[in-house]
Amino acid sequence: MNDLVVFLGPSLPAAEARRLAPCRVLPPARQGDLWRALALRPRAVALVDGVFESVPSVWHHEVLAALDAGVAVFGGASMGALRAAELSREGMVGVGTVFGWYRDGVVRDDAEVALIHAGPEHGFRAFSLPLVNVRHAAGLARAAGVLSRREAALLVEEATAIFYQERTWGAVLSRARPRWRPAAARRWDAWAANGIEDLKARDARETILAAAAYLREQRPLPGPPPLRGRGSARGGRGAREVGPAPSTGRGSSQEPGPALARAPRPVSSLVRRRRLREGATLPWGGEAPLSSGAVLAALEAHPDAAALAARGVERALLAALARAAGLRATPEARARAERAWLDAVGVRPRDRAAFLAASGLDDGEAARLCDDLALCEAARELSERLVADGPDRAEGLALEARLTGLWAEAAARLAERPVPGAAGRSRTTPPRRPRRAAKRPRRRAPKPAPPRSR
Numbered sequence: 001m002n003d004l005v006v007f008l009g010p011s012l013p014a015a016e017a018r019r020l021a022p023c024r025v026l027p028p029a030r031q032g033d034l035w036r037a038l039a040l041r042p043r044a045v046a047l048v049d050g051v052f053e054s055v056p057s058v059w060h061h062e063v064l065a066a067l068d069a070g071v072a073v074f075g076g077a078s079m080g081a082l083r084a085a086e087l088s089r090e091g092m093v094g095v096g097t098v099f100g101w102y103r104d105g106v107v108r109d110d111a112e113v114a115l116i117h118a119g120p121e122h123g124f125r126a127f128s129l130p131l132v133n134v135r136h137a138a139g140l141a142r143a144a145g146v147l148s149r150r151e152a153a154l155l156v157e158e159a160t161a162i163f164y165q166e167r168t169w170g171a172v173l174s175r176a177r178p179r180w181r182p183a184a185a186r187r188w189d190a191w192a193a194n195g196i197e198d199l200k201a202r203d204a205r206e207t208i209l210a211a212a213a214y215l216r217e218q219r220p221l222p223g224p225p226p227l228r229g230r231g232s233a234r235g236g237r238g239a240r241e242v243g244p245a246p247s248t249g250r251g252s253s254q255e256p257g258p259a260l261a262r263a264p265r266p267v268s269s270l271v272r273r274r275r276l277r278e279g280a281t282l283p284w285g286g287e288a289p290l291s292s293g294a295v296l297a298a299l300e301a302h303p304d305a306a307a308l309a310a311r312g313v314e315r316a317l318l319a320a321l322a323r324a325a326g327l328r329a330t331p332e333a334r335a336r337a338e339r340a341w342l343d344a345v346g347v348r349p350r351d352r353a354a355f356l357a358a359s360g361l362d363d364g365e366a367a368r369l370c371d372d373l374a375l376c377e378a379a380r381e382l383s384e385r386l387v388a389d390g391p392d393r394a395e396g397l398a399l400e401a402r403l404t405g406l407w408a409e410a411a412a413r414l415a416e417r418p419v420p421g422a423a424g425r426s427r428t429t430p431p432r433r434p435r436r437a438a439k440r441p442r443r444r445a446p447k448p449a450p451p452r453s454r
Helices: 014-020 033-040 060-068 079-090 096-104 131-143 149-160 169-179 182-192 199-217 269-278 292-300 305-324 331-344 349-358 363-381 393-404 406-415
Strands: 004-007 024-026 044-047 072-076 093-095 240-242 327-329
Touching: 004 033, 004 199, 014 024, 014 199, 024 033, 033 044, 033 060, 033 269, 044 079, 044 199, 060 072, 060 079, 060 269, 060 363, 072 079, 072 096, 072 199, 079 093, 079 096, 093 096, 093 199, 096 131, 096 199, 131 149, 131 182, 131 199, 149 169, 169 182, 269 292, 292 305, 305 327, 305 363, 327 331, 327 363, 331 349, 331 363, 393 406
Parallel strands: 004 024, 004 044, 044 072, 072 093, 240 327
Antiparallel strands: none
C-alpha cells in the first residue's frame, strides 16, 4: 500500500481513491509533508490537493527531493497540477486538463483551483467552487449548445469576480443569469439538472490511475534534463570527474544504483537545514516515522555530540572545497563510497533500505552523502594540487600524530626511552607483552558423602 502515496482532500473522497488503486491516502500536503512521506519509501506519489494561506504550501524542493530519491511524482487537479506545470521539466508528471491549462498558459492564477473545505473529520467536504470547474462547465455548456460564446464568457467573468471563499454555483448564477437571455437560462437549468461534471474530481481520478499504471507497468518516465552552467554539481565547464572507471563486470558490488548514477542536484543550505529538521526517520522495524528534528535534538545531548559535529563539519567542508575546485565524483566513486560506509557500520546489502530509513535518509539523500564521501577521498588523494602549496600525505600524518601525541610516543619507542603514560607513570617502550597467567591447579571436586541410614 505504501508503494503509492496520494495527497488528497476535497477533490475526491479518500474511499474512491482506494477503490481506484491500492494506495495510502494522506491529507492535503503542507510544507514538509512530502519530505516526511519519503520515509515510507513509496515508489510513486500522486499529489492532488495541498493546503495554502493558513500554512506554507508544499515546496518545490520536496518534489525535487522525491525525484532525486527515484520516486515518480504525478500531479494533477489542484495543487498537484500547479506543481507539475512548474516542475514538469524536472521530471514531475502532469496529468489532466487543469495541468494542461497551467502548462499552456490558458490559466495563470493559483486562485483558479482554490476553494475552502471542511476538515478531515468531515471528509474535506468542499464549501466553495473552484474557478476551473466553472470554466469547464462553461465550455461543456457551449459545446452542448446551451450557452452562446458570449454567455459562456459571462459565466466565467461573473465567477472570476467572486472571492474564492464565497464562490458557489448559487452565487455565480445569481450574477450571470440576469445577463443571459431567458431562453439560455431555461436551457441551463434543464442541462444542469443532470449534474455538472466536477473537473477537479475527474483530474484527480486520472492522476491516481496514471500513478497506479506506472507502478503496474513499470513504464519509464521522462528523466530530468542535465543541469547546465558553471558550478553545477551535475557538470559544468572545467569540471573534472574523479573515481574509478565504470565497471564492466556483472553483479559488481560497486555497481551504482539509479540514485547513485545521477549527480546530486545542488541544494541550498536553507533547504538542507529545513529538511534536516522537518524530515522523517523510520526506526528499525517500525512503521510510524519519527521527526528527524527530534532525533537531532536527542543527538545534541549525546556525550560525543561536539566531536561528531566537528568531524561532520570537516567532511562537509572538504567536500565543498573539492566541489569548488571543480572535482565531480563519478557514479562508481559514489557507489564505492556507499559500500565502504555500509561495510564500516556493518550493514548488509539486504538491510540497506531499512538502514537508510532508520538514518533519516532516502536514496537521493544517501546519494548526496556518498557524493560528499567520494569527494573527500578525492580531495585527500589530490591534496597537493587541490590548493596552492597543498599538503601531502606525510604532512597530514605528521599533523595528526603531533596533535594526538603519537609522534612523541613513536620517537620514544625509537630511542627506547620511557614514555609518560596516561596516569603520569613512566614505562619502557616498546611495551612488553603481558605474561600469561600461570595455570592454577585444578581443584578436585569433593567426593560425595556415602548415604546414611538408620
